[in-house]
Amino acid sequence: MKKRLLSIIFLVFTLSCFSQTNNKRLDSLLNVSKSQKEMPLVSTLNEISWEFKNANIDSAFYYARKALQISKKSNSKKAIAFSYNSLASCFENIGELDSALVYHKKSLNIKLEIRNNEGIADSYNNMGIVYDLKGDFAKSLENYFEALKIYETEDVPFDKAPMVLSNIGIVYKKQKDYNKALNYYKKALKIYKDNNYDFGVVVTSGNIGSVLLKLKEFDSAIVYSTNAKNMYSKLGYHRYVPYMLRNIAEAKDSLKLNEESQNLYKEAIKIFKDENNLYELTNSELGLATSLITSKNYNEAIGNATNALNISANQGFKEFEVQAYKILALAYSHLGDFKKAYLYNEKYALGKDSLFEDTKTKLIFDLDKKYETEKKEKEILAQRANIAEKELDINQKNTQIIGLVILALVLSLLGYLLYKQQKLKNQQLQKENELKEALIKIETQNSLQEQRLTISRDLHDNIGAQLTFIISSIENLQYGFKITNEKLTNKLMSISAFTKETIYELRDTIWAMNKNEISLEDLQIRTTNFIEKANIASDETVFEFNVDSELNKDITFTSVQGMNMYRIIQEAINNALKYAEAKIIIVSFKKVNNHLEISISDDGKGFDVNDIQLGNGLNNMKKRAADMGANIVMESQINKGSNIVLTI
């Protein structure tokens, strides 16, 4: 109860718009509200609601709701937030903590929206108080720390931070974490002292005193509580003095200063009686009775305990009732009145059981809740394990599937490569066989042709020999038998000449057949030989054979080409000798525009190229040139000679 009151004191102080309730102030506010409108009116109505909170809760609600209505009409978010705050306080006052939380949260949301940091911190603090009253200490601390964070960083009135620090101390005290509570109280005290804020100092000192009692630091507890008591008196807060008196009395009783303790208890009792604070009065009566028993004033103790018992029974203070029974039992037992002692002891036992039952029920409920929670947690864990196991199984199956897919791909690739390899082998084999077949075929053909050529050569040799025999026979006839018949002689000569020509032709052809290719040099040599023989045969004709030095002697021709070129030269020279009656015959091999040009020119009779019908010789020359793919030009003028040009 004491703690709740101290909390409320802080709540009063942190809301800077509101002051302590008094009638004068209330009347003044009511008067002022009559002439106000909109925002100022809203502010005044909220203050009026605050003032009515402890006196008339219905009026408090009325004014808070009115303020909210006007705020919503004027659409001022800040005003709406404050109105929500007022409503929350009203609900808090009547113990409807859930409703109080709802309105505090609404206020907080608006303050977050409009970024009113101080307001946000105030809301967190208020919600912290509500959670504290609900017994949800974790949430309470969470909200208090949020508020503290903002108060410590924002530019706010100095008393906000220590107020929250004290609230945090209260929560830790309720959780019996007295050291932490003391720590936070001391932090708050320092800030109040630094700012010379006496009221803050006195309240915090009182809190520290009560915590030190719990920590059994009785001397320090007395110092703090005494300071607080003196300051309360100095500041005019006489109603809080008895609380300090009781703390000091408790500490002194623990230090065995019974007389002093009892005087202090009596002083406290008097003040609580005057204020009709029955709860604290009962608590103090019991404290005094305990002290009196210690100092062996049993009768007096019985008186005080009986007073406490009566009030407890009337007011339903079960805990005090049980305590009173215990003290009475003890006192009577010391006085030797065992009957009464027994009676009260029985009542104490019953009362304790009843209290214990309540406690036990609560404990069982808590245990049951804890058990259910643990059971559910175990179920959750089991399910998680099950899910994990299934996930593992799925992962394994996925791995297997992936493995199988990769295996299939690899096998496909392998199959494809083997197929390609086999195909390549087959293709290569096929090509190889085709080539081998063609090679064998061509080799067979070549060997057949070579055999044929061999037979031809043998035949030519044979023919050559026979032709030679014919010539020698004819010459023998000519020179051996002294033939006078001119006709006969001519015949023999013509046969001999014809046969010789045949042999030359045979020899020329054999020359060509014996070479795989005929070079320009070979042709040159053959031509030279022919010209020499022609020269011997016709003394009157002068032969000239010119070979261009730029010509590459290594140029080669096929046997047929070489043969054809040679025949053309032969035919041209023979024609020049036989028909042109030339005196000069010039044979030239020239290089003209990367072509080989063979020209046979003479200074003979010439012929009309257009008129004359070409004979076999000239036709053969053209045919041979065409077979070679060469160009032949025959130029001639009557009596001016002829020129035959072969271009290859």
Next chain:
Amino acid sequence: MVFNLLFNTAIYIIIIFLVIFIIKVYMHTIRLNLIGKEKQVVLEASFNKEKIKSQIINEHVLLANNLEQSIFNRLFEISKELIGLQKLLLNSN
């Protein structure tokens, strides 16, 4: 569980071996290709050589044919002349 592990292990070992085998096959294919090309080049060279030889031989055969044709005609002429000569000799006697 054990079966799954063994199965997975077996699959992946098989895959590794198959991959090695694929590499081997690929290398063998490349080698076969090279060898095949070499053989082909050799055979084509031989074929070309024989082809050139064939061209030469054909030309020689052509020359031989022409020569034989010509010699046949000439021999015929010579024979004709010799018969004529014989006739003349007989007539003169």
